Amino acid sequence: MVTCSSFHKPLALTMGCPVGIGPELVLKLFSQGAPDIVVVGDPAVLARCATRLDGRWTIVPWLPGQEIIPGTLPVYCPEGGALAHEGEWGKPTSQTGKAMGRYIEEGVALSQAGVCSGMVTCPITKTALNAGGYHFPGHTEMLAHLCSTSEYGMMMAGASLKVTLVTIHTPLAAVADQLSSESVFAMIRRTYNALHVDFGLESPRVAVAGLNPHAGEDGMFGDEEIRIIAPAIHRAQTEGMDIDGPFPPDTVFNKAVNGEFDAVVCMYHDQGLIPFKLLHFSDGVNVTFGLPIVRTSVDHGTAYDIAGRGVADPASLIAACEMARQIVANRQGRRL
Numbered sequence: 371m372v373t374c375s376s377f378h379k380p381l382a383l384t385m386g387c388p389v390g391i392g393p394e395l396v397l398k399l400f401s402q403g404a405p406d407i408v409v410v411g412d413p414a415v416l417a418r419c420a421t422r423l424d425g426r427w428t429i430v431p432w433l434p435g436q437e438i439i440p441g442t443l444p445v446y447c448p449e450g451g452a453l454a455h456e457g458e459w460g461k462p463t464s465q466t467g468k469a470m471g472r473y474i475e476e477g478v479a480l481s482q483a484g485v486c487s488g489m490v491t492c493p494i495t496k497t498a499l500n501a502g503g504y505h506f507p508g509h510t511e512m513l514a515h516l517c518s519t520s521e522y523g524m525m526m527a528g529a530s531l532k533v534t535l536v537t538i539h540t541p542l543a544a545v546a547d548q549l550s551s552e553s554v555f556a557m558i559r560r561t562y563n564a565l566h567v568d569f570g571l572e573s574p575r576v577a578v579a580g581l582n583p584h585a586g587e588d589g590m591f592g593d594e595e596i597r598i599i600a601p602a603i604h605r606a607q608t609e610g611m612d613i614d615g616p617f618p619p620d621t622v623f624n625k626a627v628n629g630e631f632d633a634v635v636c637m638y639h640d641q642g643l644i645p646f647k648l649l650h651f652s653d654g655v656n657v658t659f660g661l662p663i664v665r666t667s668v669d670h671g672t673a674y675d676i677a678g679r680g681v682a683d684p685a686s687l688i689a690a691c692e693m694a695r696q697i698v699a700n701r702q703g704r705r706l
Contacts (some may be wrong), residue, residue: 382489383407383410384409384476385412387462388412389463390672393415400443405440409445422680436490448472450472460678466502467499467500477489490665491665525656525657532632540638550586553601554602554635558578570703574611574612576613576614576632577634577635578613579618580619606647623645627649653671654669664697
């Protein structure tokens with residue numbers, strides 16, 4: 371029998387919303403082989419989903435510290451993580467919100483305790499998460515709270531483009547007021563450090579996008595570039611980081627995709643995610659950096675409109691697992 375320690379500690383994979391596409395993605399991942407992964411979720415939901423798919427899975431209960439039996443799908447169902455009754459695909463409730471919250475809590479706990487090497491998350495819905503008693507705007511903020519850190523960020527990572535965000539789930543009308551030289555500098559530094567430590571780049575090159583059209587055109591279309599963004603870039607440069615900008619947002623992503631930069635620091639959510647998802651809609655990965663644990667995720671939502679139909683694409687989850695393994699290896703290499 372092969373144990374987890376035979377290769378490395380397993381990754382904890384949270385099942386996400388029980389009535390979304392998460393259960394289907396988990397099954398499709400395991401159909402391609404996932405010997406180093408344990409699922410944090412509800413085995414009954416997975417078994418129900420399996421009846422709709424053309425495949426065979428041996429779903430077995432798992433507890434922290436137990437061996438992983440080759441060829442099985444091990445599931446750890448924490449207290450509060452099982453549904454009292456079958457839900458309806460695509461119809462989240464407060465109960466499914468509570469369950470997905472418990473999966474996240476236990477995934478973090480397993481990683482913090484060293485039982486698992488890190489965690490990968492399937493998609494959740496923020497409305498149901500809040501209805502379940504978890505009052506966070508999303509995965510990222512909840513993970514930061516559970517890890518007791520304010521030094522975190524969200525990176526969307528793909529083979530062609532990586533982007534980070536100074537503001538995340540912020541209404542567009544409030545973005546300018548929430549920007550400061552300190553917040554821009556902090557995200558530049560965290561992005562640079564993540565590229566160096568988690569992605570193994572010795573000398574990362576980071577571009578910074580402006581906020582306004584044409585990066586403000588010397589103040590004609592807004593002065594945030596002059597007042598806020600440029601001073602943060604200058605500070606990073608004086609500290610030895612290879613940083614450039616602020617670039618017009620309509621050209622900076624082309625520069626990054628063509629190899630001039632390893633990542634782009636963006637000022638707000640859609641500024642970074644629209645070009646990213648244009649290139650990496652199926653295989654992009656959401657990485658939370660700055661945490662004491664490794665966490666990656668799919669870059670898409672619960673897709674309630676197709677939940678339970680057997681047509682969900684597991685490419686992003688497969689990529690998230692591969693990236694988590696890469697980051698774990700890079701972090702371990704830095705500690706050696």
